[in-house]
Amino acid sequence: MEKAVVIKPIVGWTQGVIGLCVLLFVTNVNGQDFKLGGLKYAYYPQSEIKKGNNGEKTSFNEFGFLINIPKKLKNDSTILINGIGYGSVNATMYNFLGAPSNKYDKKMEVFYYQATLLHQWKKDWTFVVNLQPTLASDFEEKLSIDDFVLQGAVLVTKKMNDKIKLGGGIAHSTRWGSPIVVPTFSFFYKNKKHTVNALLPASCVYTYSMLPKNNLKLGVKFITNGANFNISSDFSKINKLNYSRANIGLIAMYQPRKIFRFELHTGISTNRIYRLVDDNLNVTTFDSKAEPFINIGFSIVLPQRD
Numbered sequence: 001m002e003k004a005v006v007i008k009p010i011v012g013w014t015q016g017v018i019g020l021c022v023l024l025f026v027t028n029v030n031g032q033d034f035k036l037g038g039l040k041y042a043y044y045p046q047s048e049i050k051k052g053n054n055g056e057k058t059s060f061n062e063f064g065f066l067i068n069i070p071k072k073l074k075n076d077s078t079i080l081i082n083g084i085g086y087g088s089v090n091a092t093m094y095n096f097l098g099a100p101s102n103k104y105d106k107k108m109e110v111f112y113y114q115a116t117l118l119h120q121w122k123k124d125w126t127f128v129v130n131l132q133p134t135l136a137s138d139f140e141e142k143l144s145i146d147d148f149v150l151q152g153a154v155l156v157t158k159k160m161n162d163k164i165k166l167g168g169g170i171a172h173s174t175r176w177g178s179p180i181v182v183p184t185f186s187f188f189y190k191n192k193k194h195t196v197n198a199l200l201p202a203s204c205v206y207t208y209s210m211l212p213k214n215n216l217k218l219g220v221k222f223i224t225n226g227a228n229f230n231i232s233s234d235f236s237k238i239n240k241l242n243y244s245r246a247n248i249g250l251i252a253m254y255q256p257r258k259i260f261r262f263e264l265h266t267g268i269s270t271n272r273i274y275r276l277v278d279d280n281l282n283v284t285t286f287d288s289k290a291e292p293f294i295n296i297g298f299s300i301v302l303p304q305r306d
Contacts, residue, residue, distance in 0.1 A: 034068070034070070034301060034302045035066065035068060035299045035300065035301050036067070036068055036069075036070075036259075036299075036300045036301065036302065037065070037066060037067045037068065037299070037300045038065065038066055038297055038298060038299035038300065039063075039064070039065050039297060039298050039299075040062075040063070040064050040065070040295065040296070040297035040298075041061075041062065041063050041295070041296055041297070042060070042061075042062040042063075042293065042294070042295040042296075043060070043061055043062075043293065043294050043295075044058075044059060044060040044061075044062075044269060044291065044293045045059055045291055045292060045293075046058065046059045046094065046291070047059070047269075047272070047288040047289050047290075047291040048288060048289050049286060049287075049288050049289075050286065050287050050288060050289060051286065053097070054095045054096070054097055055094075055095050056093070056094065056095050056096050057093075057094040057095065058091060058092065058093055058094070058288060059091075059092045059094075060089060060090065060091050060092070061089075061090045062087065062088070062089050062090070063087070063088045064085065064086060064087035064088065064110075065085065065086055066083060066084070066085040066086075067083060067084055067085075068081050068082070068083035069081065069082050069083065077119060077120050077121060078117065078118065078119045078120075079117075079118045079119075080115070080116070080117055081114075081115070081116040081117075081118070082113075082114075082115055083113070083114045083115075083116070084111075084112065084113050084114075085110075085111070085112045085114070086109070086110065086111055086112075087109065087110035088107065088108075088109055088110075089107065089108040089109070089110075090105060090106075090107050091105070091106045091107075091108070092104070092105050092106075093105075093106065106138065107138065108136070108137070108138050108229055108231070109136075109137065109138070109139060110134065110135065110136045110227070111134070111135045112132050112133065112134040112135070112151075113132070113133055114130060114131065114132040114133075115130070115131050116128065116129065116130045116131075117129045117130075123159075124158055124159040124160075125156070125157070125158050125159075126156070126157045126158075126159075126167075127155075127156050128153070128154070128155040128156075128157075128169075129152075129153075129154050130152055130153045130154075131150070131151075131152045132150070132151040132152060133148065133149075133150050133151075134148065134149050134150070134151055134174075135147055135148055136149065136174075136227060136228060136229045136230065137229065137230045137231070138229070138230075138231045138232060140231075140232045141232045144230070146230040146239070146240065147230045149174060149179050149228055150172070151171075151172055151173050151174065151179070152171070152172050153169060153170070153171035153172070153173070153184070154169045154170055154171075155167055155168070155169035155184065155186060156168065156169060157186055157188075163189060163190055163191050164187075164188070164189050165186070165187075165188040165189075166186065166187060166188075167185070167186035167187075168183070168184060168185050168186065169183075169184045169186070170182070170183055170184065171184050171202075173202075174226055174227050174228040174242065175202055175224055175225060175226045175244070176224065176226050176244045177226045177227075177228065177242035177243055177244040177273065177275060178228060178242045178275070179228055182201070184199055184200065184201075184202070185198075185199075185200045186198065186199045186200075187200070193208050193209040193210070193214065194206075194207075194208060194209075195207045195208075195209070195217070195219075201224070202223065202224055203221075203222060203223040203224065204221070204222045204223075205219060205220070205221045205222075205223075205251065206219045206220050206221075207219035207251065207253065215254065215255040215256065216252070216253070216254050216255075217251075217252070217253040217254075218250070218251070218252050219250070219251050220248075220249070220250060220251065221247075221248070221249065221250075221251040221265055221267075222246070222247070222248045223246070223247050223248075224244065224245070224246050224247075225244070225245055225246075225247065226242065226243055226244035226245065227241075227242065227243060228240070228241075228242040229241045229242070237278045237279045237280075238276045238277065238278050238284075239277065239278065239279060240276070240277040241274065241275070241276055241277075242274075242275050242277075243272070243273060243274045243275070244271070244272075244273050245269055245270070245271060245272045245273070246269070246270055246271040247265070247267060247268070247269045247270075247293060247295075248267050248268060248270070249265060249266050249267010249268060249293075250265070250266060250267060251263070251264065251265045252264045255301075258303045259300055259301055259302070259303065260298075260299075260300060260301075261298070261299045261300075261301055262296075262297070262298055263295075263296065263297045263298075263299065264294075264295070264296050265294075265295040265296075266292070266293065266294045266295065267292070267293065268290050268291070268292060268293070269290060269291060269292070269293040270290035271287075271290075272287050272288045272289075272290070273285065273286075273287045274286055274287065274288075
């Protein structure tokens with residue numbers, strides 16, 4: 001059953017998987033923006049818990065990397081991509097009742113492998129299938145089946161003309177907290193210096209290209225993010241956390257070379273919702289106030305096709 005929003009003497013929860021998500025990967029593929037590898041760091045300053053009893057606050061430092069290896073199959077119209085990813089989340093909790101100290105740090109980790117199949121037929125149609133087995137845990141106890149979740153997505157897109165691609169599909173993801181199945185709609189638009197790349201309801205990015213070689217892009221980005229962790233604690237009965245949040249703000253991407261890209265995304269992180277599940281499957285739900293965030297990254301990308 002689900003309880004009302006309340007803060008209890010509970011620790012061992014955290015936030016973020018650094019955007020290493022199946023839907024983000026499919027968005028990049030759909031937008032002809034494939035990453036061979038990359039590093040990313042995100043910082044979320046202190047954010048006060050709503051309806052808290054003791055001025056509880058949280059802050060987060062997140063780091064992650066990914067590697068993808070594409071291989072063209074014999075028919076030349078199909079590509080198989082194998083990839084791995086890792087995320088480390090360091091959450092700091094302030095003034096939480098029941099914590100060992102007023103400032104309590106908790107570390108969470110995420111490992112995943114993903115296999116993606118891209119198939120193109122009749123020139124204008126593209127079919128994408130992605131499977132992503134994921135391990136998300138604090139690794140303080142022996143691994144169990146609860147530490148694993150299988151994410152995935154299926155997407156079909158059609159090139160309408162030289163400027164627009166449309167598509168739709170379905171995904172099983174923890175981006176909204178608990179693993180759920182959601183329908184998706186993809187939209188890609190490119191006209192001269194303007195580009196829109198969206199996979200709704202997960203993300204939407206608009207950029208405007210600048211400089212003589214169009215290697216600087218400025219714009220606006222919206223993205224949802226979430227996770228489902230199996231956790232443990234010596235002084236609480238909580239064994240699972242799932243959360244969701246939405247980040248919106250300015251984005252800047254600079255490519256000094258065709259395959260190297262630096263990215264900055266900063267703005268407001270809002271709609272932060274947390275759910276803690278105990279041994280009896282009772283759910284405690286609460287949220288924190290919107291606060292600024294900053295996300296910086298470096299990627300190796302394939303040159304974009306016209």
